[in-house]
Amino acid sequence: METLDVNEHRFASVISDINKELQTKGYLSEDEAVGSSMAVEMTCPVPKAKVQLRQLMSEMRAQNYDVIIFATYRTACKLRFLQKQTHLHQIDIWNMIEAVRENGLHVLEPGAELEADRLEHVLTTAFSQLNKRVPLTQAVPVDRCVALTTNWLMSAYDRESTGHIRAFAVKVALAHLSSGKLVDKLRYMFTLISDTTGHLIRAKFDEYLRDLLMLPAAVYEGTSFRYTEEASRTFFDTKPVTVNDFLSVMTAIPGRQCLMWLPALNRMAHVENVVHPVQCEACRRSSIAGFRYKCRRCCNYNLCQDCFWRGRVSGNHSNDHDMKEHTSFRSGSKQIGRSIKKSLDCVPSSKSHGDSQLPHFPDKPQKTLDMSFIVPPTPASVLLNGPKDHSSTHSLEIASLPQSPQTRGLRKRAVSGGTESSHIDDEHRLIARYAARLAADENKAVSTPRVAG
Ligand SMILES: [Zn+2]
Numbered sequence: 001m002e003t004l005d006v007n008e009h010r011f012a013s014v015i016s017d018i019n020k021e022l023q024t025k026g027y028l029s030e031d032e033a034v035g036s037s038m039a040v041e042m043t044c045p046v047p048k049a050k051v052q053l054r055q056l057m058s059e060m061r062a063q064n065y066d067v068i069i070f071a072t073y074r075t076a077c078k079l080r081f082l083q084k085q086t087h088l089h090q091i092d093i094w095n096m097i098e099a100v101r102e103n104g105l106h107v108l109e110p111g112a113e114l115e116a117d118r119l120e121h122v123l124t125t126a127f128s129q130l131n132k133r134v135p136l137t138q139a140v141p142v143d144r145c146v147a148l149t150t151n152w153l154m155s156a157y158d159r160e161s162t163g164h165i166r167a168f169a170v171k172v173a174l175a176h177l178s179s180g181k182l183v184d185k186l187r188y189m190f191t192l193i194s195d196t197t198g199h200l201i202r203a204k205f206d207e208y209l210r211d212l213l214m215l216p217a218a219v220y221e222g223t224s225f226r227y228t229e230e231a232s233r234t235f236f237d238t239k240p241v242t243v244n245d246f247l248s249v250m251t252a253i254p255g256r257q258c259l260m261w262l263p264a265l266n267r268m269a270h271v272e273n274v275v276h277p278v279q280c281e282a283c284r285r286s287s288i289a290g291f292r293y294k295c296r297r298c299c300n301y302n303l304c305q306d307c308f309w310r311g312r313v314s315g316n317h318s319n320d321h322d323m324k325e326h327t328s329f330r331s332g333s334k335q336i337g338r339s340i341k342k343s344l345d346c347v348p349s350s351k352s353h354g355d356s357q358l359p360h361f362p363d364k365p366q367k368t369l370d371m372s373f374i375v376p377p378t379p380a381s382v383l384l385n386g387p388k389d390h391s392s393t394h395s396l397e398i399a400s401l402p403q404s405p406q407t408r409g410l411r412k413r414a415v416s417g418g419t420e421s422s423h424i425d426d427e428h429r430l431i432a433r434y435a436a437r438l439a440a441d442e443n444k445a446v447s448t449p450r451v452a453g
C-alpha cells in the first residue's frame, strides 16, 4: 500500500494545516483538531489512512463547491470530485460488477460484512483490470486509488470504526460511483433487491436507499438529502414493483427530493466535455463548457454553470427568470430533449417522468439456461471501458429560481424525451440478458445458505 511521502518533521505541520482548514469550514470540531494535531507532535500516531482521508476532504474543500447555491449541483460536484480523485470514474459499471464477483461478494449472505482488506482486494482487482485496458501512459496508481477509495468508503459506511463494512453497502457505493449509464447501475441494483419473481423486496429497497444516501452524507450534504423511513415508504405504491416500475421511479423527473443529486451526478459526467460556442453573459467567457443555462425570458441570454450555480447575473436578467439547462449545443435548430422545472420546495409537482427515454425490460427475470452461449462474462461493448455517453442531447428547463443562497435542491419536470439509436437498443438488450444472469446468480446465492465467500 502506498504511503504518504511525508517525513516526520513535516508531518505535524501538514496535519495541523489540514485540521485548521477542516475546522474553519466546520468539518472538524475544535477538540478533534487540537487533539489529533497535538498527538501528531507528540508521538505521530495518526494512521496513514486518516491523513489521506483528511487530505482528500481538504482538497475537496479547496474546490470551493460550498458556494454553489443549489444542493443538487453542489452534491453532484463533490461526488464527481471524489470519483475523479479515486479514479472510480474510469471504471465502467460492468467491469466493477466483474471485480465484485471475482472476489466472491455476489455469493455472500445478505447482511454479510467485509473487513477493510477484503474491500481492498475488490478495488485492487478493479483498478488492476482497468490498467490492463488502458494505454500504459494512462495507467492509474493502483495502490493510491485503492487506499483512497477504501479510506473514504470506510469513513462513510463504518461510522463506528469497527473495521468492517457491509458487502451490500460496498456494492451500492461502487456501482453508483463507477462510470456508465444510470439505468444500468439501477438495473444491477434491482437484481440485488428483488426476489426470484422479479419483484422488489421492500425491506431491501429500504436498505438500498439508506446506503445510497450515505454518499451525499459522506460529502457533508446529509442535511440536504436525508434518508427517512417515511420517504422510503412513499417511493412505490403497494402493488408488486417490477424492474420497470423501479427504473421509472428512480429516474423520474422530478424525482424524489432525496435523490435529485443522483441523475445530476450522471448528467454532470456526460456533459463535462461539451463546449457551447456561446458567450456567458455574466463572466463574459467566449464559450461555455459543461452545462449551459439559457433564460426563457431574456433574448439569447446564456450563463455558464459557474455563474448560474453561484447566482451571478447581469443586465436586466434576474434570478427570478425561468432558465433551461442545456447539455448540448445545436445552432439554429430547435433544442431537442426533456426539460425540468426547479423550485424552492423541492417537492415534485407532477408525476411526469423521463419514461420515453427508458428502455422496457421484461417484468419477470429471464431464464439463464440458454444464455451461456449468448452472453459473454463481460459484454463486448464494455471491454474498452469507454464512457457510455448517449445522453448529452437533452436540455432541462428550470423555473422559479431560488431567492437566497440558503435554498437547497431542485424540482424538475420532464416535458419531452430524446431519441435513442438502435445501437443503444442493442446494447440495452445485451445488458438486459447480462443483468438477468446476474439476477439469477444473486438469487441462487441468497437461496443457498452458508456459501463460502
Ligand atoms: Zn459565466
Ligand SMILES: [Zn+2]
Pocket (backbone or CB within 6 Å): 295, 296, 297, 298, 301, 316, 317, 318, 321
Ligand atoms: Zn432573464
